[in-house]
Amino acid sequence: MVTSVHEFDALVLGAGAAGLLCAIEAGKRGRRVAVLERTDQIGKKILISGGGRCNFTNIHCRPENFLSANPHFAKSALARYTPSDFVALVEKHRIAYHEKTLGQLFCDRSAQEITNMLQAECRDAAVEIFLNAKIQDVKHTTGFVVCAESCEFRAPVLVVATGGLSIPKIGATSLGYDLARQFGLKIVRTRPALVPFVLANKDQRHYCGLAGVSADVAVSTDHQSFREKMLFTHRGLSGPAILQISSYWERGHPLRIDLAPNQEVTSSIREAKTRNLTSARAAFLGVLPKRFAECWLELHAPESWTNQDLEKLEREVHEWAVVPADTEGYDKAEVTAGGIDTDELSSKTMESRNVRGLFFIGEVVDVTGHLGGFNFQWAWASGAAAGRAL
């Protein structure tokens, strides 16, 4: 039984990065906005992001830092709400931050400062936030009606900002995709991205004893390459280079790992007085951590020490082919790739082309950033694009 009916100009589903920024922009323009959040807290992903310090943007943000079936879609929103716009907000709230590496901006103290800032901005813009809202049904007649247990929320505009499927234990649900289906919008197949790999049993036996060891590598698929750190885990591979390439990986395909980017490893073996395992070990210790060097060499020792076999070894060092068994899935994925097909949305406002008043923003849309603050920048930018159009 409905015991209360709330009327607003706009309803935003999800109090994450995109939903909150959208609500703030719309509220500042005088719209009466309600944000409905399933959990008991706003911005839970912001709080756990960047190891608790939130890598809130990247000053080198470019459209090339995003994956989407339509690589042009994100350009307009990203151009109209830039990293400097978000930095201006952070500075207005006197939040101390620093550039860690490669343009990645982090809070000096805590991610909580970002959620506090968003909460304060919501308060100033008279945005009403409803926590623990258990949404059961969304109806569309002349406007939208959202039923949440005994409450009914009504508005002519509905913004879906419920995020992706990653980390279900802190509140991720499929509501955004379910609503897209309900309203007849196409969805690009979703998959875990920025996610560690699980190695096949044989490779696990060979390499997972190295858990905790990391190396500077270049990892490639057919069309992409990332040079950063790779880390062995108890089940497979992780670290920034691996998380980045995971967004491009297709099941069954190999990763090509260059263990010594821009270096020649075997020249010192060739020049050694005696070519043997000892001179090879010395050469590999120059480029890889000791345990990894020894383990890899043991498994890839050449049949002989001829120039031909050393050339083969050199090629293998730069193109070590590994076929992961799987990824660690949504439980460990930082984001969800795929999502609402961008062909369904206006790139300027994020409004559905066919259902007037229905908007999709943030991670639920088929726009996925690289590691390094790009996913938040997309959340802020797409949130601002919609918020300014309400």
Ligand SMILES: Cc1cc2nc3c(=O)[nH]c(=O)nc-3n(C[C@H](O)[C@H](O)[C@H](O)COP(=O)(O)OP(=O)(O)OC[C@H]3O[C@@H](n4cnc5c(N)ncnc54)[C@H](O)[C@@H]3O)c2cc1C
């Ligand atoms: C561990 C981790 C670390 C990360 N670190 C970074 C980082 O440092 N930098 C970076 O750029 N990106 C980072 N990301 C990615 C980033 O957090 C997301 O891309 C971003 O939060 C997406 O914003 P969003 O608003 O679209 O979705 P979310 O922030 O996920 O917000 C969605 C909101 O909707 C709510 N919701 C879901 N279902 C319902 C429902 N049925 N009813 C009502 N509400 C619902 C959720 O509870 C949530 O509050 C990280 C992700 C993870 C998992």
